[in-house]
Amino acid sequence: MREGPSHERPRRDAAFSRRRGVGGAGGRDSAARSRHGRRDDDELEDARDMSDEAAKVDRLRVATLNVWNKSGPWLDRRTLIREQLEELAPDIVGLQEILELRVGDNAMNQADELLPEGFHRAYGASHEMSGSWVPEGQHLLFGNALLSRFPIRAHFVHPLPGEDLSDQKRTLLHAVLETPFGVLDVFVTHLNWKLEEGWIRERQVKEIARLIGEKARDDGRYPPLLMGDLNAEPQSDEIRYLGGYTRLGEERTVRFTDVWSYGGVGPGHTFDTIRNRFAGQYPEPPRRIDYIFVRGPAHDGRGRPMRPRIWAHRDENEIFPSDHFGVACDFAV
Template sequence: MPLWLRFALLCLFASLVACRTTTDDARVAPADDDAPIDVVTLNLWHDRDDWPRRQSMIVDELRRLSPDVILLQEVLQDEGLPNQAQALASQLGYHWHFVSVDAPERARRYGNAILTREPMTQRGSRALQPSDDYRIAGWARIELRGRPLAIYVVHLNFTDASGATRARQIGGVLDLVAATRGDADVVIGGDFNARADGPEFAPLRASYLDGYAATHAGDDVDAPAHTTLNHALGHAPQRIDHVFAQADAFVPLESRRLFVQPAADGTWASDHFGLWVRLRSR
């Protein structure tokens, strides 16, 4: 056999082996179905202080974290102020859903928002009672790594010290979940304006895990060291921002507070600290 023909056959054999190896590697590569789900919740403090500077800080951190879901409260739009959720979503490349009790035709609207990396297949909202408290829950459904996920954002009452109004509102949220979740696993997060162990949240705790508490076993998670209110801006320390995950669907793996330090120029991202929670599907 001529030398050139022998060399050509050798090259062809090597090429076929390489192709088979690449195909086999692709076939046996582990699926991404078991990748964790990262959720962030943050009260934006609407347009207080230097919003353009704060917006830049928030975008930088969220881009670094690249969570699957972002839940926002105290989201504002107004004359000369583009919707804050839309602005963040645009810079991050996320899909967004803003909800408000303010009429759509109003220039100034205030409410909550959900941002997701994956497209939303359904979305909606429900006003919470009493109507004069101007509270609303938003929800969206996405398909995340082959599994449906229903996401709910809330910002509950803070004026009723008895907790009765929050109890009524969390009942409304749970009714909304029952009416909209379908076959999806559920995450509920936002600014609850009370500790997670409050009696008004007992119906929620019956089926959902406090993601932060579950990942800080042995800690007093309601001690000042775990506050989500920014005491540097005059708030009494209290952990009132939460991510609750469906207990029979998720295992909380990690969690931490975000934006707990100011920028070098002294600017704080918000008067709340954000919360990042990583969940694993059961």
């Protein structure tokens, strides 16, 4: 269920003033243009001159959440997500199960309903949804989004392996951010969900590791971040492969650090079928399946996780923000 462009659009309500971020067409690489008209890939080095701004930043706060598209009482859930997002005050947010409705040349993106004031947004569709409930002439896309306090200089959407006959495709959204401490590569994804599809998720994490190794900048500035709903528990081969604890086939091992290992309290269940009544409709045990990873972290401490925690977990009259709980973490810069 998941891609599309991102735009600039002023829009205000009581909770947030929204602005669409930089974007490009789903399924193909795109580079946004800056306000001066130059291509962003010509300007990526500009961020390296921001030493004064970097001195003011003492940490990077990152969050991820599967928003459960618009299922359930969306308007009430949207209010809760906004409130808890505002309280968390993150710098970067990865979102999964984001819908985008396209009618002709117009697009309405669900992430814009959650966009904090001054933030930028990138979107990457995974597949188009179909059914009699989608009006003729309209296209409903399902994918991943990134919200960023920092400018998004470019973003790219990479397809992931899946089952050939399935219409539910998966993608990896890659956004290049200009931050006060340098260029930062951030990746957001959502893997196959069925418990028995571990073999597909294994192929997907191998491709994710390959893409990050190929696309992320390896200039020693700041390690790339990976986040999303991986639909796999920590002891699964998929997650152990990302952590460097096992091989998948003949592939070399990689090293991505699960932030929960840096002091996360308790089991960290993000799909809690006991506490969350929206998740409780599924015949599954509580599981930790949503993650934030950092490659490394760097030997000098950059990218070191601090205070990993659950967010978007508080209900109001048994209405939760989503069927998932989110993950948040601070990082040393």
